[in-house]
Amino acid sequence: MKAEIRGSDAFSYVDLTLAPGDSVVAESDAMSSMSADLDLQARFNGGFFAGLLRKYLAGETLFVNVFKNNTKAPRSLTLVQPTPGGIRALELHNNTFYLQPGAYLASTEGLKLGVGFAGFVSWIAGEGLFRTVVKGSGTLWYGAYGALLDKEIDGEYIVDNSHLVAYEPGIKLRLQLAGGIFSSLFGGEGLVTRVSGKGRVVIQTRSLSGLTGWINPKLS
Amino acid sequence: MSFKVSVTGYAQADQVAARAAFATAFKITPEKAAELLTVLPRTIKVDLDQATAQRYCDALLKMGLTSAAEPMQAAAAPSPVPPAAPAPVAQASPAPVMPAAVVAPEAEQPGFKFTIEGAPDFAFLTVKLPANHTIKVEASAMATMDTHIRMKTKLGGGLGRFITGESIFINEFSAEKVPGEIGIAPGAPGDLGHVYLNGDVIYLQNGAFVACDPDVTIESKWQGFKKGFFSGESFFLIRASGTGDLWFNTYGGMIAKDVDGEYVVDTGNIVAFTEGLNYSVEKFGGYKSLFFSGEGFVCRFRGKGRVWIQTRTSGALLTWAQQFRKAKSAD
Amino acid sequence: MQVEFIHRPGNTAATLLLAAGESCTTESGAMIAMSGQLDIETTTHKRGKGGLLKAAKRLFGGESFFLNHFTARSGPGEVLLGTALAGDMMDYTLDGDALLVQAGSFVACEQGVEIDTTWQGFKNLLSGESLFWLKLSGRGKVVLSSFGAIYPIEVDGEHIVDTGHIVAFQETLEFSLTKAGKSWLHSMLGGEGLVCKFKGRGTVWCQSHNPGSFGMSLRPTLKPRK
Numbered sequence: 001m002k003a004e005i006r007g008s009d010a011f012s013y014v015d016l017t018l019a020p021g022d023s024v025v026a027e028s029d030a031m032s033s034m035s036a037d038l039d040l041q042a043r044f045n046g047g048f049f050a051g052l053l054r055k056y057l058a059g060e061t062l063f064v065n066v067f068k069n070n071t072k073a074p075r076s077l078t079l080v081q082p083t084p085g086g087i088r089a090l091e092l093h094n095n096t097f098y099l100q101p102g103a104y105l106a107s108t109e110g111l112k113l114g115v116g117f118a119g120f121v122s123w124i125a126g127e128g129l130f131r132t133v134v135k136g137s138g139t140l141w142y143g144a145y146g147a148l149l150d151k152e153i154d155g156e157y158i159v160d161n162s163h164l165v166a167y168e169p170g171i172k173l174r175l176q177l178a179g180g181i182f183s184s185l186f187g188g189e190g191l192v193t194r195v196s197g198k199g200r201v202v203i204q205t206r207s208l209s210g211l212t213g214w215i216n217p218k219l220s
Numbered sequence: 221m222s223f224k225v226s227v228t229g230y231a232q233a234d235q236v237a238a239r240a241a242f243a244t245a246f247k248i249t250p251e252k253a254a255e256l257l258t259v260l261p262r263t264i265k266v267d268l269d270q271a272t273a274q275r276y277c278d279a280l281l282k283m284g285l286t287s288a289a290e291p292m293q294a295a296a297a298p299s300p301v302p303p304a305a306p307a308p309v310a311q312a313s314p315a316p317v318m319p320a321a322v323v324a325p326e327a328e329q330p331g332f333k334f335t336i337e338g339a340p341d342f343a344f345l346t347v348k349l350p351a352n353h354t355i356k357v358e359a360s361a362m363a364t365m366d367t368h369i370r371m372k373t374k375l376g377g378g379l380g381r382f383i384t385g386e387s388i389f390i391n392e393f394s395a396e397k398v399p400g401e402i403g404i405a406p407g408a409p410g411d412l413g414h415v416y417l418n419g420d421v422i423y424l425q426n427g428a429f430v431a432c433d434p435d436v437t438i439e440s441k442w443q444g445f446k447k448g449f450f451s452g453e454s455f456f457l458i459r460a461s462g463t464g465d466l467w468f469n470t471y472g473g474m475i476a477k478d479v480d481g482e483y484v485v486d487t488g489n490i491v492a493f494t495e496g497l498n499y500s501v502e503k504f505g506g507y508k509s510l511f512f513s514g515e516g517f518v519c520r521f522r523g524k525g526r527v528w529i530q531t532r533t534s535g536a537l538l539t540w541a542q543q544f545r546k547a548k549s550a551d
Numbered sequence: 552m553q554v555e556f557i558h559r560p561g562n563t564a565a566t567l568l569l570a571a572g573e574s575c576t577t578e579s580g581a582m583i584a585m586s587g588q589l590d591i592e593t594t595t596h597k598r599g600k601g602g603l604l605k606a607a608k609r610l611f612g613g614e615s616f617f618l619n620h621f622t623a624r625s626g627p628g629e630v631l632l633g634t635a636l637a638g639d640m641m642d643y644t645l646d647g648d649a650l651l652v653q654a655g656s657f658v659a660c661e662q663g664v665e666i667d668t669t670w671q672g673f674k675n676l677l678s679g680e681s682l683f684w685l686k687l688s689g690r691g692k693v694v695l696s697s698f699g700a701i702y703p704i705e706v707d708g709e710h711i712v713d714t715g716h717i718v719a720f721q722e723t724l725e726f727s728l729t730k731a732g733k734s735w736l737h738s739m740l741g742g743e744g745l746v747c748k749f750k751g752r753g754t755v756w757c758q759s760h761n762p763g764s765f766g767m768s769l770r771p772t773l774k775p776r777k
Contacts, residue, residue: 010560010562041732078702083764084341147338205344219773251556473558475631532634541766544766
């Protein structure tokens, strides 16, 4: 399988070429165009119960699509997330990666998707009580609104709730006020997440709530 | 006496080829060259001696561009955007140098060290604060920061911001005792602009303020009833003055234009402009165009200065967003 | 007319460079800025062609009733154009062929281009695409826009494009509504629903993103209507 991320940070999309026999799993409604003779099968996202959990708890969809090339020649497939923004590919080799709700786009068959309890921090932060846990070996594609930036954490760092996309297992989250009570009420920052530990966090440079926060005062 | 060199026009019919040659000579992308040469005349080099200026003109003509070398006015007011650090160009050769007008955030200049990532569509600002320094930031725009940075919320920006729906609060972030960094993400998807104010004044469209040095004064300025009314944007502009860094944001891509003479911009596409420019709000074309062209009123800038333009307008986005709003009862 | 694009594909703006005597036609509301003393005229039709009927039809095509014409009478000039939403732009030179263009994607064209509106059948009702498409024919450059990055697909046989992702296609292609994959059930369950299948030989230009999906993801935090 060949995969290429195009469209820059503004409108990333994944161009895949599936060799005969190749298959890829993608979030519901992620296909924007494909060869007409690719086979598509909808299945529960990690089994019926896991699928339900992921839908109601981790903000993902109940079904995922499996695209499979059963022809004898390479076939093309283009996948995209619902919002503009960056998409990343990540190779996992028998390790684990955590995604915030909604960040999952697609993966190769060697990866397992699960739901993990993210702690009450995540829930209060409006990000949902659960996170998507990706395990196994293969390629993961994930993305978010905005451009994606890496931040290596060794110690502690503060990230606004709506800007966290993904993180490595060495990272812990804790919730706190951005400033004093007055600042947190009127400064528009409210609660922030204190990330601690050692590992990488992925940050989105824009957030949907930031966008609507900018739009809403202009709407009558 | 020092001279400046301005590109004044095209010496050949094939403008694209001329721009390509310009891009190659100045080692910039064809896109950047197109942007620079969109409005002419465009000053590309300042503080040259007469002979060097003439060599620039000769070189430009070979690229297919006409140009002029003019003596610079003595005691000229400092340009709001400091020209790129006076490059130690070898006197003898008109070596290609980055045109002065290119916005180079990493250029050596006074002020905080900062980086901009994710530009031009989702630009994200990271500022390194020296120990015990403070930065003023638009409410809700902080995205990341070191844990020892303290936030205080202050009233700021003036009454105009309140009336136009912007937050009347501005947050101050301070790096206590040790240096620290803060990451800033405006709400609107777009680019970030930076100027280092040195006693000069820049006007910003009301929603464009992102962050500034505490020594920069941010105040609302009443545009006047006619300008405010017809511009359809807001009766207020932000007037930024003082000394220090100022960052502002666009919705959409950003185009910086050096105006010398007249230039017409749709009112919704104006982000910022320097004080040297006068502007008037006027109708677009004839009366039929005024009502039916979809443009309505435009801003005509006159004089000498710089105007920053955004490639999208919030108005069009708002119109599009209407269909996705929930009905109130469903809430 | 020369066309240059900047800030592709995120927030593209087109610069139309007009030589003395040249003119162009643009979608109303698209002008960002312009230089010099260009003549502006607003009409319901292309100069000397069509009239109110075509303008009314264009309304159905999701475009506006009025068009702006810029003419560089006294010397060369330029017009900067943008679109309502973030996204990409492309240009294409018609040479007697025809393009069918999705509603809202038309930005500008040269004088020799005909703008008409065509009915593509009831299938559009179901597809969520507009019922009418713009048909651009004749000779000259056209400028089109999209939400998301534009990527061309050279179809030779069959290719599937999800609804909401089509910008334009050559008239030599035919399209029908169908399911993705072999099974209707799976296409529905997997959230793909109806898709467009292009047949024949020609180019279809797709937009990477679907504005409707983006709008729905804003919905939860967008201020409700009064």
